[in-house]
Amino acid sequence: MAGKTLYDKLWDAHLVAQREDGSALIYIDRHIIHEVTSPQAFEGLRLAGRQPWRTGAAVATIDHNVPTTPFKSAADITDETSRIQVQTLQDNTREFGITEFGIGDVRQGIVHVMAPEQGAVVPGMTVVCGDSHTSTNGALACLAHGIGTSEVEHVLATQTLVAKKMKNMQVKVEGDLGPGVTAKDVVLHIIGVIGTAGGTGHAIEFAGSAIRSLSLEGRMTVCNMAIEAGARAGMVAVDDVTVDYVKGRPMAPSGEQWAQAEAYWRTLVSDDDARFDTVVEIDAADISPQVSWGTSPEMVVAVNASLPDPQAENDEVKRSGMLRAYEYMGLKPGIKVGDIPVDRVFIGSCTNSRIEDLRAAADVAKGRKKADSVKQVLVVPGSGLVKKQAEQEGLDKIFIEAGFEWREPGCSMCLAMNPDRLQPGEHCASTSNRNFEGRQGNGGRTHLVSPAMAAAAAVAGHFVDVRELG
Ligand SMILES: CC(C)[C@H](C(=O)O)[C@@H](O)C(=O)O
Numbered sequence: 001m002a003g004k005t006l007y008d009k010l011w012d013a014h015l016v017a018q019r020e021d022g023s024a025l026i027y028i029d030r031h032i033i034h035e036v037t038s039p040q041a042f043e044g045l046r047l048a049g050r051q052p053w054r055t056g057a058a059v060a061t062i063d064h065n066v067p068t069t070p071f072k073s074a075a076d077i078t079d080e081t082s083r084i085q086v087q088t089l090q091d092n093t094r095e096f097g098i099t100e101f102g103i104g105d106v107r108q109g110i111v112h113v114m115a116p117e118q119g120a121v122v123p124g125m126t127v128v129c130g131d132s133h134t135s136t137n138g139a140l141a142c143l144a145h146g147i148g149t150s151e152v153e154h155v156l157a158t159q160t161l162v163a164k165k166m167k168n169m170q171v172k173v174e175g176d177l178g179p180g181v182t183a184k185d186v187v188l189h190i191i192g193v194i195g196t197a198g199g200t201g202h203a204i205e206f207a208g209s210a211i212r213s214l215s216l217e218g219r220m221t222v223c224n225m226a227i228e229a230g231a232r233a234g235m236v237a238v239d240d241v242t243v244d245y246v247k248g249r250p251m252a253p254s255g256e257q258w259a260q261a262e263a264y265w266r267t268l269v270s271d272d273d274a275r276f277d278t279v280v281e282i283d284a285a286d287i288s289p290q291v292s293w294g295t296s297p298e299m300v301v302a303v304n305a306s307l308p309d310p311q312a313e314n315d316e317v318k319r320s321g322m323l324r325a326y327e328y329m330g331l332k333p334g335i336k337v338g339d340i341p342v343d344r345v346f347i348g349s350c351t352n353s354r355i356e357d358l359r360a361a362a363d364v365a366k367g368r369k370k371a372d373s374v375k376q377v378l379v380v381p382g383s384g385l386v387k388k389q390a391e392q393e394g395l396d397k398i399f400i401e402a403g404f405e406w407r408e409p410g411c412s413m414c415l416a417m418n419p420d421r422l423q424p425g426e427h428c429a430s431t432s433n434r435n436f437e438g439r440q441g442n443g444g445r446t447h448l449v450s451p452a453m454a455a456a457a458a459v460a461g462h463f464v465d466v467r468e469l470g
């Protein structure tokens with residue numbers, strides 16, 4: 001019998017029941033909750049007169065709707081829907097006895113930043129949240145993916161999920177990453193190669209020496225965007241980087257349990273003879289800093305390239321998608337990436353708002369100033385703890401001196417559910433993960449980049465190759 005992949009191991013360890021039609025029941029170790037996809041789930045419990053099966057398995061925070069300017073209570077939130085959602089989560093978590101890192105708590109932040117930071121997610125877990133970017137947590141060798149609101153209710157009530165086993169896919173990035181090439185560039189490049197449907201039906205394990213060379217935060221950036229590559233889950237096997245990251249975190253095992261846990265975690269790697277349904281190999285040397293030019297994350301090119309010609313695309317559906325994207329983005333094939341003007345810059349989101357992201361942006365911003373033509377540069381840390389750490393390192397001062405705005409944690413301009421948004425027609429260099437039409441505000445034009453590339457665009461007023469900065 002062939003060996004097991006990491007995904008097979010995680011699946012088998014959580015399988016409660018397998019049905020003949022292929023569906024299965026799996027046990028869920030950690031349930032992360034935010035204010036947008038939980039209200040109906042709690043309401044469902046209430047109507048059915050049920051209690052959560054295991055309140056300690058859930059941890060909640062507010063992120064999508066929170067303003068990034070200081071506020072003291074839900075009542076301070078002007079937008080009605082946002083105010084209600086923030087208040088409702090607080091009421092629900094109190095009623096059902098679930099831990100919430102809420103308003104004014106330094107641990108509050110974007111769900112996918114908060115959970116690993118607290119040690120709420122450790123290797124070997126099944127992790128769900130009513131949010132597609134739950135895949136981020138797979139960087140810790142977890143089976144982590146998004147679920148819908150009715151499933152949020154099901155998990156709350158039973159601590160299990162009805163699921164179907166996905167196929168195994170391995171994306172192997174071998175070799176050394178060049179200077180200025182970050183985890184974000186790696187994942188954008190992967191999506192450029194395999195497309196936004198490349199991972200459909202699969203759980204992706206990211207492997208290879210270039211992935212191993214990334215910090216745990218960088219691996220989270222890669223797994224975060226597995227969903228943009230069509231997969232529901234992304235993951236990276238356990239190694240020293242994983243174990244070191246978890247050690248000492250508030251909710252992680254300690255004392256005698258630590259040694260036991262670590263011994264188990266070390267088994268969470270794909271066996272040498274494991275078989276993957278799909279394997280993609282990428283040479284790290286082929287990866288340059290990336291910029292997305294269109295309205296899908298696969299519409300991405302190297303910073304020193306020109307925009308692609310739709311006429312050279314043989315697939316008719318893709319060609320018409322490209323033509324529509326050019327129209328929406330107000331761009332023309334053949335122009336250089338460096339000629340795209342940038343109106344606003346957003347440094348944040350669950351893709352790139354951790355401390356190393358802010359350090360990378362600050363490295364570029366240091367001693368430089370925002371270009372006059374750039375209207376706004378928002379720097380939004382992923383959690384209160386990231387914010388605190390950044391301030392201890394003086395990064396906030398660097399940003400403010402460069403003319404950037406230093407904000408409170410939350411999803412912010414990643415999806416514009418709060419007041420941070422683009423105006424129609426504006427181009428934004430954004431460290432987030434989605435560039436669909438209107439994602440960052442009606443008519444807004446998103447270009448996905450790394451934190452260093454975003455800061456460089458803020459300073460230059462257009463895209464520049466970070467490798468060419470002095
Ligand atoms: C609001 C939430 C359901 C959504 C998601 O699932 O991803 C959001 O986080 C996003 O990034 O679009």
Ligand code: SF4
Pocket residue numbers: 063064110111131133349350351410411414415432433
């Ligand atoms: S930061 Fe963006 S992608 Fe991440 S959870 Fe929030 S809205 Fe979704």
